[in-house]
Amino acid sequence: xxxxxxxxxxxxxxLTWAEICARYPDEWVCIVEMDQLHPNGFGFRTARVxxxxxxxxxxxxxxxxxxxxxxxxGHFYTGRITARPPRPSLVLxxxxxxxxxxxx
Amino acid sequence: MKRLETQFEPxxxxxxxxxxxxxxxxxxxxxxxxxxxxxxxxxxxxxxVTIGYTAxxxxxxxxxxxxxxxxxxxxxxxxxxxxxxxxAPNLLVHVFDLGHDNIDGLVGLNFLNQLNYEIRSVxxxxxxxxVAPATG
Numbered sequence: 201x202x203x204x205x206x207x208x209x210x211x212x213x214x215l216t217w218a219e220i221c222a223r224y225p226d227e228w229v230c231i232v233e234m235d236q237l238h239p240n241g242f243g244f245r246t247a248r249v250x251x252x253x254x255x256x257x258x259x260x261x262x263x264x265x266x267x268x269x270x271x272x273x274g275h276f277y278t279g280r281i282t283a284r285p286p287r288p289s290l291v292l293x294x295x296x297x298x299x300x301x302x303x304x
Numbered sequence: 305m306k307r308l309e310t311q312f313e314p315x316x317x318x319x320x321x322x323x324x325x326x327x328x329x330x331x332x333x334x335x336x337x338x339x340x341x342x343x344x345x346x347x348x349x350x351x352x353v354t355i356g357y358t359a360x361x362x363x364x365x366x367x368x369x370x371x372x373x374x375x376x377x378x379x380x381x382x383x384x385x386x387x388x389x390x391x392a393p394n395l396l397v398h399v400f401d402l403g404h405d406n407i408d409g410l411v412g413l414n415f416l417n418q419l420n421y422e423i424r425s426v427x428x429x430x431x432x433x434x435v436a437p438a439t440g
Contacts, residue, residue, distance in 0.1 A: 230354070234333070239389070241311055242322040242335065256350040256405070263354065267329055273354055274333040277406040281313075281320055281335070299364050299379055300344070300396065300414075 209265035214246035224252045226279035230263035232270040247274065308389035308432040312338070319423065321430070323411060325397075326384035329356025334408030336387065338423075338430070342412035344398040345385065351408045352380065352399045359399075368400050375400045387411050388432045390419055 211232075212223075220229060230251035237243035250273070251262030263273050292300075313320045319338040324331055325347065332354040334347075352358070359365070362378025377400025385395045392415055402409065420433040 238311070242313065242333075256348060256408075257353075260350045260354050267354075267356075271330045272324070272333065273330065275351055275354055275408060276333070276335060279406060281318065281406045296364050296366060296379070 209250070209262070211266065212249040214248055216246055217244065220247070220249060221278040224249070224278050226277075227252050227254055228256050228259050228275065228277050230259040231274040231276065232263075232266060232272070234272070234274055242276075306434065308434070310388045310430045310432070312428055312430060319425075319430075320407070321387055321411065323385060323387040323409075325351065325355055325382050325386075327352070327355030327357050327382060329354075331355060331384075336409045336411045337407055338416075339410040339412055340416065342410045343414065345395060345410060345412045345415045346398045346400065346402065347380075347382075347409040348407075349399055349401060352382075355382070357382070357399070362399065363396075366398065366400070368398075373403070375403070377401075385415060387415065388419065388421065388430055390432060390434045392418060 214233065215223070220231070229249050231247040232250050234247040235245040237245065250266045251259030253259050260275065267273070310321060320335050321338050322333055323336045324333050332351055334351045357380055359378050362380050364379040366377040366379060368375045368377050377398055379396060380399050381394050381396050383394070385392045385397065395415060418435065420435060422431040424431065
């Protein structure tokens with residue numbers, strides 16, 4: 201795939217989440233124009249896809265072409281979230297610890 | 305006091321919620337794991353980039369050990385993080401690659417400590433009372 205093809209901004213027609221998952225299985229997508237069902241939840245009637253790919257970064261790079269047109273972009277994985285995230289262990293030096301404490 | 309309710313997704317034994325973060329280039333929705341065992345709220349670098357932040361905006365560089373190795377990260381004050389119906393302005397978050405491929409981060413205690421919350425696992429919902437920070 202050429203660099204021009206990667207950079208060419210494309211936007212899908214409005215799709216349901218089920219249609220997005222079927223079209224881009226087990227991929228990351230960036231979506232806009234989310235017609236949300238609930239303000240606190242994930243559900244939406246339709247949205248338009250402005251980026252997709254196998255890595256978290258790929259759809260972000262494509263979606264940035266649309267950043268100035270859309271204030272809100274969704275970044276979601278279309279597959280099932282199953283594994284536990286690793287519990288990170290932050291290495292704290294004194295300055296980092298102070299930075300966290302002063303913000304509490 | 306206003307009570308808020310959020311349904312969460314039935315993804316096995318983790319609780320996944322939707323969060324909205326605001327930065328200099330706009331806002332983004334992502335799915336984060338609600339983690340009462342994490343001190344800090346964490347975002348992946350990709351979500352940070354989507355809203356216009358890079359490591360140059362970090363207030364501290366960090367080093368993180370996970371089961372899969374060691375990662376460089378940074379602490380960042382995001383314009384706003386909204387989750388469970390509650391808006392947290394200027395929230396300090398930790399940005400690094402979690403090494404886990406299908407989530408955008410973790411909602412940790414530095415966000416949750418501003419709330420009273422009740423996780424009703426069987427009902428797949430979270431009830432929240434937002435407690436405004438004391439002033440003066």
